[in-house]
Amino acid sequence: MIHFVGAGSGAADLITVRGRKFLEEADVIIYAGSLVNPELLNYAKEACKIYDSAKMTLEEVLDVMRQAEKDGQTTVRLHTGDPCIYGAIREQMDVLDAENISYDYCPGVSSFCGAASALNMEYTLPGVSQSVIITRMAGRTPVPEKEEIASFAAHQATMVIFLSTGMAEKLSKRLIAGGYSENTPAAIVYKATWEDEKAVICTVGTLAKAAEENNITKTALMIIGDAVTHSHYERSELYNPAFTTEFRQATKER
Structure with a gap:
C-alpha cells in the first residue's frame, strides 16, 4: 500500500x-x-x-x-x-x-493556510473578498495563457501567489496592469509555521523592495488584497443576533 x-x-x-x-x-x-x-x-x-x-x-x-x-x-x-x-x-x-x-x-495543512495563520488573517472577509485565487507566475515552467496574473488581478479578489518570490518586481507590474493599485495591501510570508518564519506587510508597489530588504528569495508566498490589512469589513451575518439561521431565531431587529 x-x-x-x-x-x-x-x-x-x-x-x-x-x-x-x-x-x-x-x-x-x-x-x-x-x-x-x-x-x-x-x-x-x-x-x-x-x-x-x-x-x-x-x-x-x-x-x-x-x-x-x-x-x-x-x-x-x-x-x-x-x-x-x-x-x-x-x-x-x-x-x-x-x-x-x-x-x-x-491531506495536509497547506502553506497558504499556514501563511494566513502567520498574519492572523481571514482570506474571505465579508464586504471585502469572498474568493481566494491560488496561482503562480509563469517562470521556467509555463502557466496556461488564460491564467495570466493580470487577468486574475481584474477580479480584485484575495490572491495567494506561490512559487514567484524571485519574480516579485515582474509580479508587481502584472498585478498593477490587471487593476490593483500600487497601494493595495500585500504580504510576503517566508516559511510559514517554520521556526524561522517571517511575515512582511507591504503593498503591491513595494513587493520587490520588501522581498529584497528582508532577503527573501524563495520558499515564500505572496498575498494580495485588502483582506491582508483587514482595515474595513462587514460583520458576518452568521453570528448577527438580527439574522435567523437553521439553528437559531433572530433575537433582535435590524
Missing part, C-alpha cells in the same frame, strides 16, 4: 494525526527533502528506508514504490503542505492506477 501524505505547512506538529500514524507504520518513506521539515522523519521506525525525492526523478520514485510493493512493504510518499496544490501527485497516481497498485491520499 502507498500513502500519499501531506506533511503540513512546516511545523512538525502540524501534520495530521492520520499522517503521523502512516509515518510511524511505514517501511519506506519518500519525502520531498527540499521542502518538508526533516523533523517529521523522527516519527519513522528505526528500520524504515528513507529516500529524498529532491534528488530523484519521477521514474526513480516510482521504482522505489514498485520495489516496496513487491516486498510487501508500506510506503509513505510525503509531500509538502497539501499535495493537491503544486504537488505533482497526479502523474504518480496515473502510473499506479495503470499498474493496479493500491494507494490513498491523506
Whole structure:
C-alpha cells in the first residue's frame, strides 16, 4: 500500500494525526527533502528506508514504490503542505492506477493556510473578498495563457501567489496592469509555521523592495488584497443576533 501524505505547512506538529500514524507504520518513506521539515522523519521506525525525492526523478520514485510493493512493504510518499496544490501527485497516481497498485491520499495543512495563520488573517472577509485565487507566475515552467496574473488581478479578489518570490518586481507590474493599485495591501510570508518564519506587510508597489530588504528569495508566498490589512469589513451575518439561521431565531431587529 502507498500513502500519499501531506506533511503540513512546516511545523512538525502540524501534520495530521492520520499522517503521523502512516509515518510511524511505514517501511519506506519518500519525502520531498527540499521542502518538508526533516523533523517529521523522527516519527519513522528505526528500520524504515528513507529516500529524498529532491534528488530523484519521477521514474526513480516510482521504482522505489514498485520495489516496496513487491516486498510487501508500506510506503509513505510525503509531500509538502497539501499535495493537491503544486504537488505533482497526479502523474504518480496515473502510473499506479495503470499498474493496479493500491494507494490513498491523506491531506495536509497547506502553506497558504499556514501563511494566513502567520498574519492572523481571514482570506474571505465579508464586504471585502469572498474568493481566494491560488496561482503562480509563469517562470521556467509555463502557466496556461488564460491564467495570466493580470487577468486574475481584474477580479480584485484575495490572491495567494506561490512559487514567484524571485519574480516579485515582474509580479508587481502584472498585478498593477490587471487593476490593483500600487497601494493595495500585500504580504510576503517566508516559511510559514517554520521556526524561522517571517511575515512582511507591504503593498503591491513595494513587493520587490520588501522581498529584497528582508532577503527573501524563495520558499515564500505572496498575498494580495485588502483582506491582508483587514482595515474595513462587514460583520458576518452568521453570528448577527438580527439574522435567523437553521439553528437559531433572530433575537433582535435590524
